[in-house]
């Protein structure tokens with residue numbers, strides 16, 4: 001990416017590495033993460049304008065603890081070490097380390113120390129606020145400075161809580177500027193990016209869209225591109241980008257598996273026709289095929305497998321009809337890319353939304369969103385003029401309502417769940433909560449309970465309500481919905497949805513539970 005300032009973040013396994021990348025991007029600078037096992041050649045080829053070394057759980061210098069790639073220092077670009085990154089720099093450049101007697105976890109007070117030339121450039125604009133609260137999480141500390149460095153801040157437990165070699169533009173902090181609990185954290189990162197490294201804040205969604213469109217156009221050439229479009233934010237933004245980039249060379253396949261929410265297929269098709277006029281869109285009605293294959297199947301994994309395989313079968317059949325198709329577009333986003341390797345380079349899971357299809361069909365991949373975080377995908381959607389409804393739509397799993405109907409899927413049970421779920425969506429919106437929560441939906445349980453309606457005994461279905469807060473779906477907590485909202489959702493479902501006489505609220509977090517029930 002030659003035209004952009006780029007910060008390379010080397011991941012030593014900290015739980016905050018993604019957060020560093022986000023903070024840098026929030027400051028308007030493009031950032032990328034590489035695992036600490038990345039080869040020097042890869043680091044050099046990525047041509048960063050600055051490097052940040054993340055924290056990590058290891059003890060520097062211990063057997064098996066990751067070291068500092070020599071290529072990083074040879075780049076000659078400004079470096080910021082955070083926590084483990086600071087200790088690594090100290091160790092590598094000739095300083096000394098010790099186990100901290102008082103391990104520091106959580107908040108502590110940082111006091112800025114002046115050097116002979118005044119306060120360090122990391123603290124520009126801050127000196128008058130010192131001391132301030134910073135977030136620590138470490139067992140080791142730097143006790144001896146490497147040559148050329150000055151100690152530029154201290155905490156009650158750590159004398160060298162930050163160090164700098166202003167000449168070589170190498171700075172390091174023992175605390176975590178990327179977490180919200182650190183006061184002035186964003187300012188400190190900005191000081192590194194702009195005052196020290198002299199980068200440009202040139203990462204905007206408008207510039208991303210322009211670049212992405214020209215790259216996709218160049219990559220596609222005269223060939224056609226096939227896209228599986230679900231109406232969710234990721235695939236819709238990919239469609240909007242590629243529609244702008246290559247127009248009629250884009251062919252979108254919308255597979256209707258019959259497991260959608262209330263009127264979802266109609267709404268998605270209507271929205272696409274309205275906002276992306278002229279889009280090649282094939283609406284494949286495969287409801288019967290999916291429901292026939294799912295009939296009587298109760299095991300969650302088996303349901304998922306059947307849906308996955310059937311999707312591929314239907315998609316492939318349609319895609320084959322498109323001549324000159326060389327590419328498959330996918331809505332892979334950056335957390336998927338990061339998640340597919342661990343800090344130490346081990347592949348944890350490979351993310352392909354349409355598992356195995358590209359290889360099977362000999363298609364190359366186009367993944368225009370692979371550099372973006374979810375909030376950036378939303379911003380790109382807004383930049384492309386997509387409606388708020390699409391931009392803020394809650395995530396919906398590929399296997400659809402099938403994983404929210406516990407036990408076997410049938411038309412009758414789908415109808416019950418759709419009606420209940422529709423009420424959940426309506427009530428969350430009416431309460432102004434739809435955008436505030438990550439996801440909210442109904443789940444149909446394979447149970448019946450006894451109730452009383454009028455003077456009669458009922459024996460009917462139970463619906464569970466699942467509403468969670470999350471930032472990336474990796475972890476989640478149940479939303480503390482106001483009782484009135486819980487009451488109105490439950491009241492409406494029980495009185496309006498025939499066949500349901502009880503609603504329960506799911507109060508489990510992820511982990512150990514998951515967001516979906518299957």
Ligand code: XMP
Pocket residue numbers: 395396397398399439473474510513514515516517
């Ligand atoms: P879990 O249930 O694993 O879900 O906590 C995490 C997030 O992923 C969504 N999800 C899926 N999305 N295909 C998808 O595209 C799937 O098979 C799938 N399963 C779960 C889920 O809705 C939540 O946002």
